[in-house]
Amino acid sequence: MNEQPLPDIAAQATHHDLSLDWVGMAGIALPIRLAGEAVTASVDIGVSLDDAAARGIHMSRLYLAAQRLVHLELKVPAILQVLDDCLSSHQALSDSASLTLRGAVPLKRPALVSPLHGWKAYPFEIRARQDGRGLTIELQVEVEYSSTCPCSAALARQLIQQRFAWDFPDRQADYLNTLDWLGSTQGIVATPHSQRSTATLQLRLHPACIELPLLALIDSAEQALGTPVQTAVKRADEQAFALANGQNLMFCEDAARRLHHALGQLPEVSAFRLRVVHAESLHAHDAVAESRCNWS
Incomplete structure (x- = not known):
């Protein structure tokens, strides 16, 4: 049997001349390393289709480019290499490439007083884009904490x-x-209400960054808030947590201002925005505050 070349329908011309902003794949499962921990990320990868006459792009080339990240410690040069691979494999078709990784990184956190420790998952999202203006990388993470009114x-x-x-x-x-x-229930007749709260922090990295400052971002936010949610606790830890809450009373406005100041001190950050949500235990709705710096 004579071997014949496989048909490449994507190389054919389209009947509808129109460029497309983004074409690619979403939800690729990929094992990576982030902040020193193994993470299974969900990856979106794609390019623009600027050649209006082209039928389509080469999906398999994007998939193979994403495989560069497997089991690597995720850093800016690795992300840039993947995006460059996407563009070089789509010359004359695409002028921009983008990559998004989502997941939750598990971090080992100590108890407040006792020698215990536990693991806490921090949802993250990394968005990277390479185009004629250069490389842009945004890092987003969620931090949970307690807020007492x-x-x-x-x-x-x-x-x-x-x-x-x-x-x-x-x-x-x-x-x-x-x-x-x-020390009696008769004496402490009332207690303030508190609730589990969430800060979503999104920052844009300076072009000179090599590392992804995920740990620095999380640590800075938790220190600014003073009441991050705990993992393993004994009674001494629970008492210390009650003390921390009593000494860090905060409205959502207070939390947003603390975090704004903390993010402004990170040298890797060129711009940021944040959103805090206090899931009220008093009300059936949430209290929310937002802030930004140099974000457009």
């Missing part, structure tokens, strides 16, 4: 004062009686 804390303190006045009407409470009272 300052208004609710003030109202709770007022109720405790009122209960104290009620229980000690003669105003002659001695030290030991007061100490016992403070």
Whole structure:
């Protein structure tokens, strides 16, 4: 049997001359390494189809380009190489290439007081684009934390004062009686409400960046907030967490301002935007705040 070349329908001309902004594949499963941890990422990869007369692109070439990232520590040069491969394999067809990776990186986090530790997953998204203006990389991560309402804390303190006045009407409470009272359910008659909250942080990297500053971003955000959600805890850790919440009362506006200041200190960042969501335990709706710097 004579071997014949396989037909390449994508190389044929189209009947509808029209360029396309993006053509590619979405949802490719790819094992990568990020922040020193193994991650299974979902990858979107594609190019523009600028040749209006071309029928299509070469999907298999994009897939093979993405394989460069398998098991590598994900860094900017590796991403740039993948995008360059996409463009070089589509010369005369495409002027831009893009890559998006989504997943959740597991990080080992220590308890507040005890020697325990646990693992916490941080959802991330990396978006990269190479075109005539150069390389653009954006990094997004979600950080969960606890937020205790300052208004609710003030109202709770007022109720405790009122209960104290009620229980000690003669105003002659001695030290030991007061100490016992403070440790009783009768004394702490009200507590402020708090809720699990989420910060979505999106930053654009400086062109000179080599590393993806994922760990620095997460650590900076958690330090600024002061109350990241915990993993393994003992009672001493839970008490320390209660103390941290009491010393870091915050509205969503407070959290957004803390994070804005923290992101502004990261040298790898040329622009950023952020969104915080406090999933209210008092209301059936969320409290939300947003901020940005040099983002357009």
